[in-house]
Amino acid sequence: MDNIHAKIGICPQKEYDLLWDSLTGREHLMFYGRLRNLKGLELQQVRKRSYLFLSNIHGKYYMKTSQAIAMQVVLLDEPTTGLDPDSRNYLWHAIKLAKRDRTIILTSKFLQQSLRKHLLPVITYLFTYLYVLQLKTRYGGSYQLTISADPINKDIIEDMITSLCSEAMKIYDVVGTQRFRLPKQVVRVQEIFKVIDVLKKVVAIHAFEVISASIEDVFSNVVNHALESEIA
Structure with missing residues (x-):
């Protein structure tokens, strides 16, 4: 178990929990590198400001430092939180390179981007390298119809849709705007x-x-189906 722990690193959503304000980014890299005998990839964006104390830099550099000290098995809890678009794209590229020789488990709200050419793990299933459109076509299951009209006409609209x-299932109804879920089948x-x-x-x-189902709806549908299959 000690050998396993020595190979696991974590990048938490609250990035400051595992870092020290009194150390610079470079000192963090040296400390964890010597502690676990790492070589790793050179993350240029971290090294540019690695001489600064963490108390003097922005949150995104906290996050980059956390990513840089991660190990062979990496747990990433929403690692793109607080990052600007350029930094986010850089991180996805780094993950793509890093996954060749390590195990990466991550959570992310940016499903659209993370699924573009990555793996989608669901319970014991892997949908490998499926593009978003393919995922929606195969697992979407429904359309969402949103109609905005005067509130007095909402019953007429609902009767017509049903x-x-x-x-058809009404999933939203506020001040004349109604949204229905319609099964594609x-x-x-x-x-x-x-x-x-x-x-x-x-x-x-x-x-x-x-609109067709969002990628978040696809993920939810697959998870629910997997859970129902396990229960059955």
Whole structure:
């Protein structure tokens, strides 16, 4: 177990928990490098400011220092939190390089970016190198229809949508704006637009939107399906 612990590093969401304000970034790298006999990759963006005390630099350099001291098995808890777009892209590139010879387990709100050419682990399943569109097509499962109109007409709109699809589920209803979830297996997108055209002749529709499932919805659907399979 001691050998395993010596190979595990963590980059927490609260990046300052494992760092010392009285040490510079370079001193952190030297300390952890000597402690665990690391060679690792040279992270140029960290080295540029590695001479500064951590108490004098911004949060994103805290995060970069945490990433630089990580080990062979790396646990990343939302490592892109607080990073600007350039730093975030740099980190994803560093993760892509680092995963060749180490194990990386991470959590991230940026699913759209992290799934572009990375792995999506769900319970005991791996969907490898699937692009976002493929994931949505295979695991999306529903459309989301949002309609904004005068609140007095909301019952007319709801009746029309449920007549199109009895399995339609209202998931949002605030001041005349309603959002429905429509199963792709039951309704086609062409049929949704035909109903919108009919509605326009009956009520004044201010705006409407039809979207496929988001990547977050895809992730949730796959996880729920996996959990249901395990329970069964």
